[in-house]
Amino acid sequence: MKRNDLIDIYQAENGCEYIVEEVPENSLLASLGIYKNSIVKKNYRYKFGGPVVMRVSSRDIAVGKDVAQDIKVRKVAH
Numbered sequence: 001m002k003r004n005d006l007i008d009i010y011q012a013e014n015g016c017e018y019i020v021e022e023v024p025e026n027s028l029l030a031s032l033g034i035y036k037n038s039i040v041k042k043n044y045r046y047k048f049g050g051p052v053v054m055r056v057s058s059r060d061i062a063v064g065k066d067v068a069q070d071i072k073v074r075k076v077a078h
Contacts, residue, residue: 007075009042010052010068017041018073029071032061039076 006021006063020038033056034040041055045068052068053060063071 005074007068009040009054009063009071009073010045010065012042012073014042014044015038017076017078019076020071020073022070022072024067027066029063029067033057033059034061034063034071037075038048040073 009018012018016056018036018040020036020040029035038056043053043055043060045052049065051060051062051064055061
C-alpha cells in the first residue's frame with residue numbers, strides 16, 4: 001500500500017468502515033482500540049474543527065482534530 005493511498009480519518013467519509021494503517025504513538029489510543037490494522041467506523045465529524053466520533057468495537061470514541069489528522073486509514077472494501 002502506498003502512503004498516498006491513505007486518508008486521515010478526519011477527512012474520511014462519514015458512515016464508512018476503515019482499516020487503520022498508521023496511528024501516532026499514543027498509549028491512550030491503543031487502550032481505546034485504535035491501533036494499526038484495527039477496524040473503525042467513522043460516524044461523524046463535527047463542524048468548525050470539532051472532534052471526530054468513531055465506533056471502535058462496541059464503543060463510540062471522540063478524538064480531536066489534531067489527533068484525527070494523524071490517524072491514516074484506508075476504506076474497507078465490501
